[in-house]
Amino acid sequence: MRAGAATVWEDVHAERRRLLDDLTGVSDAAWRTPSLCPGWDVHDVVAHLVDTARTGRVSFVRDLLAAHMDFDRANARGIARHKRDDPRATLGALRDAVDLTRTPPVNLATRLVEAVVHGEDVRRPLGIPGAYPARAVTQALAYQLRTPVTFGGGRERAAGLRLVDRSTGESWGTGEGVAADAVDLLLAVSGRPVPQERFDGPGAPRLVLAAQPVPTTQQEGDR
Known part of the structure; x- marks a missing residue:
């Protein structure tokens, strides 16, 4: 059954909190572990999640135009914008954004895809079990x-x-x-x-x- 917008955001916010809990206290080496997402380590994925949590419709279009319609470049810039020298500071930035409901001009189901897939991108390489609605x-x-x-x-x-x-x-x-x-x-x-x-x-x-x-x-x- 297709969930409504309120339920989608409830699941997304809950998943952000679970990921925060799972990554609090991990070792320094864990942040450099390659994720399941090609070319990104765990720290990159978290920085990307901060970026997407803070990206709304206007900023998405603006960033994509600035990247000359290159999604790779736009994503790389987003990571650079939010990736701190200390991974724990990046995690803190995700904590600050945990309840935001901003989204690019795409189907809201993409927020669920992001929450689950990126959650597993991080958890599986670190041996952390994930549980999702x-x-x-x-x-x-x-x-x-x-x-x-x-x-x-x-x-x-x-x-x-x-x-x-x-x-x-x-x-x-x-x-x-x-x-x-x-x-x-x-x-x-x-x-x-x-x-x-x-x-x-x-x-x-x-x-x-x-x-x-x-x-x-x-x-x-x-x-």
Whole structure:
């Protein structure tokens, strides 16, 4: 079921708080750990989350024009703008922005994609388990499946596959079956590496291959 705006923001704000809790007290080395997002370490992802939390419709357009319509460049500038010398200061900036409801002129579901996918970008390399509301994960997955890769989605990655949430039996698409936890399906569709043993079904190898990361920052609506 598609959640309304108030529910989306409730989930996004709660996820920001959980990430803050998970990263408070991590070691200095942890901040330099490569994330699942190609080319970014954990500190970069947090700085990006600060940037997107503070980006509204006008500032998004302004920043994109300043970057000559280059999403990679706009994202890099956003990270540079908010990445502090001390990662804990960057985390503090995220804490200050935790309850903001600003968003670029895109579908609000992209905020759920960002919250879950970037949460796992950070948590999985650090060995921190993540837990997300089922409604947030399934709405994010549904959005990614109907959105082309060129617009930050993952439609092409799942072409010819029937994705099945093994917890609920809910499914998307037609073709060779792939069953997994919804969060793993979301990550794969979003171009993140997920071990093949997390998937079942004849379509699993195709999805894992399609999910191989590419060096781009234009994913899930902004990366």
